[in-house]
Amino acid sequence: MKEQLEAIKIKVVKSLSNVADLKALEEVRINILGKKGELTSILKGMKDVEPKDRPMIGALVNEVRADIEAAIETAKNSLVSKAREQQLKEEVIDVTMPSNKKVLGHRHPMHIVLEDLKNIFIGMGYQIAKGPEVEEDYYNFKALNIPEDHPARDEQDTFYIDKNFVLRTSTSPTQVHVMEHEKPPIRVIAPGRVYRSDEVDATHSPMFHQVEGLVIDEHITMADLKGALAEFVKELYGEDAKVRFRPHYFPFTEPSAEVDVSCFKCGGTGCNICKGSGWIEILGCGMVHPKVLEMSGIDSTKYSGFAFGMGLERITMLRYGIEDLRLFYENDIRFLKQF
Amino acid sequence: MNVSMNWLKEYVTIDCDVQTFADKMTMSGSNVDRIEKKGEAITDVVVGKVLEIIKHPDADKLVVTQVDVGEKTIQIVTGAQNMKVGDLVPVALPGANLAEGLKIKEGKLRGIASNGMMCSVEELGLDPEHFPDAPEHGIYVIKGDYPLGSDAKPIFGLGDAIVEFEITSNRPDCFSLLGIAREAAATINTDFHYPKIQYNEVAGDMNQHASVEVIATDLCPRFVAKILVDVDIKPSPKWMQDRLRSVGIRPINNLVDITNFVMVEMGQPMHAYDLEELTHGKIIVRRANDKEKMMTLDGEERELDNTMLVIAGEEEVIGVAGVMGGEGSKVKDHTGMILLEAANFDPASIRKTSKKIGLRTDASTKFEKHLDPNTALIAMERACQLAEMIGAGRVMAGIIDVNKSERKPNKVAYNVGNINRLLGTDISEKEMVGYFKRLEFVVDEDQKEILAPTFRADIECEADLAEEVARLYGYDRLPTTLATGTPTVGKKSFTQRMEDLTRQIMEDCSLNEAMTYSFESPKVYEKLNLGPDSHLRLAVKIDNPLGEDFSIMRTTTVNGMLQALSNNYAKRNEKVGLYEIGTIYEPKAIPLKELPKESQKLTIGMYGDCDFFKLKGILETLFEAFNCLNHAKWDPNIEVSYLHPGRKAKVIMKNKEIGYIGEVHPDVLDAYDIHEKAYIAVIDMKDLIDEASLDHKYTPVPRYPAVNRDVAMLVKEEILVGAIEEVIRARSGKMLEKLELFDVYKGKQIEAGYKSVAYALSFRAADRTLQEKEISKTMEKILKGLENELGATLRK
Structure with missing residues (x-):
């Protein structure tokens, strides 16, 4: 019996070395350890063993069984890891093949820039207001200190609907609406479309966009105006951007100023973008004219404020180096997809 | 306003260089647009004297000259014929740079050495029109006495700098050299030398020879006139010509030059009339008669109307006031007595007249700017002084100063x-x-x-x-502070946030943002197939549009979107998807009594690789983001002339119509030259945002299993799956968690006129595992409902 057990053990080791896959391994296991397996058959012969030898043989049987089981387990592990290895080998991919990336749409460049402007001013405590584009003559002119025969009426090349209504020539009328409806402190920006009778060319459009700003509170000074816009310019064009305020004229602000930033192309030495001056004009501003405050129902002895306005097309063109404004309204996706 | 630095320095001392000066002026409010340094590139041109001219031995058309250029005499071969021995001429020495990059070198012409060049005004980069004494295609002969070998540039005004100022409309005084000089003196804090005006008068009384009557007093706040006698028309002296040339004005004759000089210096336009042409010496300032005609100085006949102010004699119009004089009364070479005018006219009237007759002159641009009527008299006196100074005539005593509205200081x-x-x-x-x-x-x-x-x-x-x-x-010296005072919260409103979210979702759905014009042509009504009574035809019209294409404010965003698609189609762009959040303008009535309603529309347009359901999917994605997808319904019962009649739907949100979606009608596609199926959707932003919510309620994730059931039925073809879904939802109550259409089938084995529709339903309860009994009961209710309401029969 002892010899039989030894023989089975040798046989198992031998057959395991030939096993190619898990199925074959299972067959080996069943042949040896299964109900009708060889080892099981030998065990059936235990009844013929001398009782005194039984413990010894029993221990031997268990030892052989354990050895066989361990050998099968080892063979199994090796087969599994070989198979996994094989699987991984077969699953190699060419990672440079194209993906199925989602195609994203693109925002209009002017709205990208507008969003930046909004965020800068929101960070400074401003809210966002909106005014009508078809506007009463009063709000477009008189309420902004532009009386009937004022030359500014002609300069702005107004589109008239009739004698009472116009297409607003700037976003400034929104200042008046805000002042009429809200009490100080007021801090708003008001982006929107405006209209002037300019033929379409590379730098003109009868319809374009402005962003207006208005701050009204007690003790607002021109120094505050400089501070707010200097901060804005830094946010928009970076810490190194220099800003220059120079006197200008607008009927609805006094004192008034135009704001230049140091040319971001040449840094101020002079180039074709800044026409050699080193400066690029980006906005107009000033202290709200006391007449405008009073007409809008704000006590000009108690409150003061500043206003500013800028052209969104211009700022966007400067940001991206776009030379022709018409591209903004042609909606060619080859243009839109660049942003 | 162009200012010559040389001229300016007559009135104000400026020590710094022109760039520094320009910077200072800009910072004090007179913004400098441009500085032009005249003749900057021109070098080594000196005054030379022609000593000898002999014929070139080998060329008929050339001469060999000897020219004294100071330290030496040089030989120059030239083709020019107009100079004589003894003439002073501008000579470009070897190494000289002339206009248009011309460089002068020593060389030979037909074998004879030529060591320089005598110059014409063109070669010095000057406009020959500005030099009435310059010969055509010849050497400019210098008049006057200049040291030989001295720099010739100043003789031609080269070396001067012209500074172009941008003058704001509140400062009409700065449209004059003296105005700029005054600003310059204030800016650099130095003295301002106003010209001292004095002249002599000859005996007589001009009022005996002339009279002025202002009838249109509202349009002519002042009219000053004086008479010059013994007028001798000839070229003005070089210094005056130089001044005019420096600011781009062509010298004509002494009298015209005086009026131009005063206009530049004082900002007051003037005019001179031949007194002999004025019947009874009478001038009438009145409105023109309708259809009255006159010939202006430029030789054009102009038809006038009764809004225009004119200067007239007793019989006929002799000038369009403030714009241009008439041919008839113009000063001629033999004129003996002239009447000088310095008047003030209503700016708006001048502006309108100049626009109407299409004639903008130096005078009209000045008069448009609210000139000070007080300047009229000073300018007249300055003109008289100059006339005497340059011997253009003598000033007769007496003055006419009519409708004298003097301005009082504020x-x-x-x-x-x-x-x-x-x-x-x-x-x-x-x-x-x-x-x-x-x-x-x-x-x-x-x-x-x-x-x-x-x-x-x-x-x-x-x-x-x-x-x-x-x-x-100094604006630059003002402090820079951040406003103190009451803090305010910076934020976007809910509406603004939802607009942002809309843009984000649209872009996530592969759409690019478009921007289209707010105005359009009434022709779009036809392109969009609109019926004659369509409410979209009621639009705000612009009274003075830039042509028909920009003449009405849009009442729909669809044309803009289709045009954008069309532009892309024309450029052969494939797979185009665009969106726009744009405004439409809906008047209550025309003419306007109140502002039109301006509302924001989300418009989507696409062609290429898309269909109705792709677009519908984009809207549903948006509605999901807005948390209102459950309330959306799609109803094909809508009349939109530009949509495919079988592929359109109104979009309903909680029983309110908020927009529509559809395939573009093939006729309309043709009209826009899009030869591919295209889809559009228009949604009212306010109506949509009203139903939106960013609030989310938490409910525990389900702990009990779902039970799934499929149901397949046979219904009439025209029954909408939306109707089937409504019935299923209504009948299944809270238990229904999900329903999914997984099959619609027509054809074999299905009776004609019918279709088979199959759904996978999923039921779940939050508090228990659903029992078979409950499910069966619900399924029964659903099937009964489908049968009763839609005539469906269950397929088994």
Whole structure:
């Protein structure tokens, strides 16, 4: 019996070395350890063993069984890891093949820039207001200190609907609406479309966009105006951007100023973008004219404020180096997809 | 306003270089657009004297000259014939640079050495029109005495710098050289030398020879006239010609030059009339008669109307006031007595007239700017002085000064504290008063008031004074502070946030943002197939549009979107998807009695690789983001003329129609030259946002299993799956978690006119595992409902 057990053990080791896959391994296991397996058959012969030898043989049987089981387990592990290895080998991919990336749409460049402007001013405590584009003559002119025969009426090349209504020539009328409806402190920006009778060319459009700003509170000074816009310019064009305020004229602000930033192309030495001056004009501003405050129902002895306005097309063109404004309204996706 | 630095320096001392000067002027409010350095590139041109001219031995058309250029005499071969021995000429020495990059070198012409070049005005980069004495295609012969070998450039005004100022409309006084000089003196804090005006008069009384009657008093606030006698028309002296040339005005003759000189210097346009052409010496300032005709100085016949102001004689019009004089009364070479006019006209009237007859002149641009009527008299006296000075004529005693509306100086109080408070500064009263005085304001320090000169009518209130202080103090010196005061919260409104979210979702759905014009042509009504009674035809019309294409404010965003698609199609762009959040303008009635309603529309347009359901999917994605997808319904019962009749739907949100979606009608596609199926959707942003919510309620994730059931039925073809879903939802109550259409089938095995529709339903309860009994009961209710309401039969 002892010899039989030894023989089975040798046989198992031998057959395991030939096993190619898990199925074959299972067959080996069943042949040896299964109900009708060889080892099981030998065990059936235990009844013929001398009782005194039984413990010894029993221990031997268990030892052989354990050895066989361990050998099968080892063979199994090796087969599994070989198979996994094989699987991984077969699953190699060419990672440079194209993906199925989602195609994203693109925002209009002017709205990208507008969003930046909004965020800068929101960070400074401003809210966002909106005014009508078809506007009463009063709000477009008189309420902004532009009386009937004022030359500014002609300069702005107004589109008239009739004698009472116009297409607003700037976003400034929104200042008046805000002042009429809200009490100080007021801090708003008001982006929107405006209209002037300019033929379409590379730098003109009868319809374009402005962003207006208005701050009204007690003790607002021109120094505050400089501070707010200097901060804005830094946010928009970076810490190194220099800003220059120079006197200008607008009927609805006094004192008034135009704001230049140091040319971001040449840094101020002079180039074709800044026409050699080193400066690029980006906005107009000033202290709200006391007449405008009073007409809008704000006590000009108690409150003061500043206003500013800028052209969104211009700022966007400067940001991206776009030379022709018409591209903004042609909606060619080859243009839109660049942003 | 172009200013010659040489001329300007007659009135004000400027020591710094022109760039520094320009920077200072810009920072004090006279913005410099451009500096032109005249003849900057031209070098080594000197005064030379022709000593000898002999024929070239080998060339008929050339001569060999000897020219004394100071330290030496050089030989020059030239083809020019107009100079004589003894003439002074501009000579370009070897190494000289001339206009248009021409460089002069020593060389030979037909074998004879030529060591320089005599120059024409063109070769010096000058306009021959500005040099009436320059020969055509010849050497310019210099008149006067100049040292030989000296730099010839100043003789031609080269080396001068022309500074172009941008003048704002509140400062008409700066449309004159003296105005700029005054600003310059105030800016650099130096003396301003106003010309001293004095002249002699000859006996007589001009009122005996001429009279002026202003009928249109409202349009002519002042008319000043004087008479010159013994008028001798000839070229004006070189210094006056130089001045005019420097600012781009062509010298004509002494009299015209005087009026132009005064116009540039004082900003007051003037006019000269041949007195002999005026019947009875009579001038009438009146409105023109309708269809009245006249010939202006430029030889054009003009038809006038009764809104235009004219200068007339007793019989006929002799000038369009403030715009251009007439051919008939123009000063001729033999004129003996002339009448000079210095008048003030209503700016708006001049502006309109000039626009109407399509004639903008130096005079009309000046008159458009609210000139000070007080300047008219000063300008007249200056002209008389110049006439005497250059021997153009003698001034007859007496003056006509009609409808004399003199401007009074504005009196404005100042409060140093207020001004400092507005500027955020701490400027002393002494300093402020100093600035006021630099600007020629009369300061009353006891009353704290100033009197502004009449040419500064823009000074009306304290804020104006604050600006004067600020600009002379220096805007760059004002402190930079961040506003204190009551803090405000910066944020976007809910609507603004939802608009942002809309853009984000649209872009996530592969759409690119478009921007289209707010105005369009009424022709789009036809392109969009609109019926004659369509409410979209009621649009705000622009009274003075830039052509028909920009003549109405849009009542729909669809044309803009289709046009954008069409532009892309024409450029052969494939797979185009665009969106726009744009405004439409809906008037209640025309003519407008109140502002039109302006509402925001989300418009989507696409062609290429898309269909109705892709677009519908984009809207549903948006609705999901807006948390209102459950309330959306799609109803094909809608009339939209530009949509495919079988592929369109109105979009309903909680029983409110918020927009529509559909395939573009093939006729409309043709009209827009899009030869591919295209889809559009229009959604009202406000209506949508009204139903949106960013609030989310938490419910525990389900702990009990779902039970799934499939149901397949046979219904009539025309039954909408939306109707089936409504019935299923209504009948299944809260238990229904999900329903999914997984099959619609027509054809074999299905009776004609019917379709088979199959759904996978999923039921779940939050508090228990659903029992078979409950499910069966619900399924029964659903099937009964489908049968009763839609005539469906269950397929087994």
